Amino acid sequence: MTAPPRLTALRARLVELGVDAMLVAGAANMRYLTGFPRVFDDGIDAAVLVSADRSAFHTDSRYIEAAETAATGTVWEIAGQRESVLEDALGQAAEWGAGTLAIEDSTTVARYRRLKKLFKGRLLVTEHVVEALRAVKDEAEVAAIERAAALTDLALEHVTGTLTPGMREIDISLALEVFMRSHGSEGLAFAPIVAGGPNSSRPHAGVTERAVRAGELLTMDIGARVDGYCADLTRTVVVGRADEEQRRVYEAVLAANEAALAAVRPGIGCADLDAVARGVLVERGLGERFGHGLGHGVGLVVHEMPSVGGRSRDVLVAGHVITIEPGAYVPGFGGVRIEDLVVVVEGGARKLSHSPKHLMEIG
Numbered sequence: 001m002t003a004p005p006r007l008t009a010l011r012a013r014l015v016e017l018g019v020d021a022m023l024v025a026g027a028a029n030m031r032y033l034t035g036f037p038r039v040f041d042d043g044i045d046a047a048v049l050v051s052a053d054r055s056a057f058h059t060d061s062r063y064i065e066a067a068e069t070a071a072t073g074t075v076w077e078i079a080g081q082r083e084s085v086l087e088d089a090l091g092q093a094a095e096w097g098a099g100t101l102a103i104e105d106s107t108t109v110a111r112y113r114r115l116k117k118l119f120k121g122r123l124l125v126t127e128h129v130v131e132a133l134r135a136v137k138d139e140a141e142v143a144a145i146e147r148a149a150a151l152t153d154l155a156l157e158h159v160t161g162t163l164t165p166g167m168r169e170i171d172i173s174l175a176l177e178v179f180m181r182s183h184g185s186e187g188l189a190f191a192p193i194v195a196g197g198p199n200s201s202r203p204h205a206g207v208t209e210r211a212v213r214a215g216e217l218l219t220m221d222i223g224a225r226v227d228g229y230c231a232d233l234t235r236t237v238v239v240g241r242a243d244e245e246q247r248r249v250y251e252a253v254l255a256a257n258e259a260a261l262a263a264v265r266p267g268i269g270c271a272d273l274d275a276v277a278r279g280v281l282v283e284r285g286l287g288e289r290f291g292h293g294l295g296h297g298v299g300l301v302v303h304e305m306p307s308v309g310g311r312s313r314d315v316l317v318a319g320h321v322i323t324i325e326p327g328a329y330v331p332g333f334g335g336v337r338i339e340d341l342v343v344v345v346e347g348g349a350r351k352l353s354h355s356p357k358h359l360m361e362i363g
């Protein structure tokens, strides 16, 4: 049986790193490498071991049936727990004759200490090995993200249509969640942000019981999840009529969003892309009001590689899926953020989110 492309790519990295095998225990990394559907959740205890010619998945009794089903017809060897999942995987590494073992930099200090004690060979802490592979999406991954993005667009359209002054942030948030989950979203990509009026000047405001009032900005940042893949979308609307200042800030953020979208292409540095959006806001006197980075990669995790900010050294390539999300936040006044999801393609970007972007005055 030939190895799937993701394993082949990882093995090429192991050769470059000069190690015999790699132990992977990050849930998203394991899900990516195995491709197993319906196995992973937040509570899983599992480990993946990959050498030049073997690949094994270790887990405990709670997940073993799902893992065996998922692995049928694949190159993956499934191992049930004997000692601990970690010790079992290390024992197998020794059986395979691995003298050097790569581990992830996300390994906790506690786990690292145990590994040092248990593994007789040399451990190499690596940086973002699987994460870097995950950054470039294949067609099936882009299709899953596109389905999640379409569902997110629909939820926003549906809930925006029901908005009225007096609705509480928590009710709006729940309505978005119920819509997404009842239309096929597996949980949510992240806890929604629904921030009205003065709360909207905090980019990652928690959802409160505050009721949104007529004439206020309302920012909604939400994402569905399909086949494990996340969407991420933000729109800011005005409940009631917008005033001149709201309109001015909104148009500035929209211009920054559009300028950055137009600049997305393979080969552009993420820091340069960030500078395109930031330059538009600086020109309009809002440079100081845009504190966070322009965006981030999206995949099995809502924030992943590449990093799309002023300090990033990442360079876009075809297959990256990223957000473009400039914002302007003015304490006491409120905030505006407009976030789109795109896939980098030859010569530019293809949008995955399609929610309208003109300033909507609702209710």
Ligand code: ZN
Pocket: 221, 222, 232, 233, 234, 339
């Ligand atoms: Zn977002």
Ligand code: ZN
Pocket: 232, 296, 323, 325, 339
């Ligand atoms: Zn985002």
